[in-house]
Amino acid sequence: MDHFARLGLPAALDLEPATLDRAYFTAQRQWHPDRFVGHPPEERAKASTEAAGLNDAYRTLKDPLSRAVYLAGLNGVELPGDGKTIDDPDLLMEAMEAREALHEATTPEAVDALAAQARQDMQQALAGLGTLFLRHDKAAIRKALLRLRYLDKFAEEARARRTNLQRVKA
Secondary structure (H helix, E strand, O other), X not given: OOHHHHOOOOOOOOOOHHHHHHHHHHHHHHHOHHHHOOOOHHHHHHHHHHHHHXXXXXXXXXXXXXXXXXXXXXXXXXXXXXXXXXXXXXXHHHHHHHHHHHHHOOOHHHHHHHHHHHHHHHXXXXXXXXXXXXXXXXXXXXXXXXXXXXXHHHHHHHHHHHHHHHHHHO
């Protein structure tokens, strides 16, 4: 059973957070292992398995990028695993230039500006994904998701760089 079905939601890129929360908490109340304490071992095991599946579904669908990657997988879009080489020369160049700029940033403000640009790029790319899914353009979805993964990782690197700069300054 896929994550959307597990939570009784349509397989969609855009999910209202409140709708997702309601679906999760409703299902979680039904399958929470504490409700099965006095039940036979098979029922306790099933409740535990269902609760774990619900937790995984909720975690995946709550994050827009994770949800997009998951939905892409359901639609047959294959993405390389983490640590795999990216075969998009434009994305590789963008990543190298951004990492160089991050390395050269010497103030928290400079890092913040780079991180803000990455967040803005992520929002634009996420907004454009819906159209790509509607067109069933697997190649474009793949390319957009690879870029989104890179931007997400860059944002993490920027947070770490900012923290390091603040430590040095303190």
